Amino acid sequence: MTNENQNCHLFFPWNGDLPSAEVVVLRDVEIVGVGALRRHQLETLKKTKKLVVQTHEPQIPDQVRAIYDAELLRTLEWLRPFKVEAGQAIEFQAEQWRLFELLFPKTRESLGVAADRLRNEYLQNMEWSSWLLQDHWRYFVGFLRQKFPGQADILELAHWEWVQAWIEIQPFDGESASEPDVLSLNPSLQIVTLTRENPVLKRDKGMYAFVYNSRTATVGERPLDLTEALFIDLLQEDRKYSKKQLLEMAALGLKATPSPSAEELEKKFLSLVADDILKDVP
Structure with missing residues (x-):
């Protein structure tokens, strides 16, 4: 982040600390079409800052240009920036090196001396097919799976880190159930399974749920x-x-195991609701 003449260029992922500058410069390749946490951050920014959006149309891949144009218009409608201007060309490789370190810090450390070589090989072989810089890493876990088949620790670690990065920027629709008395899951829900204890993550073997909690x-x-x-x-x-049907069906499904009581089922149900994993009906 730089600060000159009360202007500040803000780069993402962003930790949420508000810059002191009055004018904040944003790039289309980090904000167009985003939702979840990143949109919340932008909504917070625009309350107190003048926003300038820099665009990079010449560098947007042709295959997504029409979608980008539509999403840019939608983003400008809700963001309402002080100014829109053409930005200088992006140094794509340098940007992706920066993102690799931010999105996969534990994976990079675990890969050791091979990390930079694998990063560069991925970038050389993967065509940019999105307008968002961060989206370029969506195939990285699959790339590692080809390089390290059967090595659960590194593959699950990379998946864990990517899921969090993916959820941060996605526009999730259907935040609540649309039908009366019908339960639904948080549309951002992603499940990561650790097939063994992961010492880098300091997490036990098991299933883990990740969601964007709009309340927090x-x-x-x-x-x-x-x-x-x-x-x-x-x-x-x-x-x-409905809630009643879900609890009844769960009780039936758990008959082969020590079945929890109705009170325990209710408690677990409410715990998922409290963490915004499960959307309760009003």
Whole structure:
């Protein structure tokens, strides 16, 4: 972040600390079409700062240019910047090196001396097919899977870090159930499974849920036990559930194990609601 003549160029991912400058310069390749945490950050910024949006149309890939144009207009409508101007050409490789360190810090450390070589190989072989710089890393976990087949520790670590980065910028629709008495899952929900204890993450083996919590404007993470995972599995099916139906179906599904009481099922249900993983009906 630089600060000259009361202007500040803000780069993302951003930690949320408000700059002192009156005018904040943003780049289209970091803000167009975003939702979740990043949109919340931008909404917060525009309350107290004059925003300048710099565009980079010549560098946007042709295959996504029409979508970019539409998303740019939508973004400018809600962001209402003080000014829109053409920006200087982006140094794509340098930007992606910066993002790699920010998005995959633990993965990079675990890869050791091979990290930079693998980063560069990925960038050389992966065509840029989005207007958002951060989106360029969406295939990195698959790339590592080809390089390290069967090495769960590094693959699950990279997946863990990417899921958080992906949730941070995605525009999630359907924040609440649209039908009366019908439960739904948070549309941002992502599940990461650790097949063994991961010492780098300091997490035990198991299933973990990640969501964007719109109430707290955070990307949250929590482990799931068998009952909580069953709730999620049931709600991912085609049929619809009321709260009563979900608790009854979960009780039936848990018959082969020491079944929790109705009070315990209710407590687990409310815990998922409290963490915004499950959307309760009004």
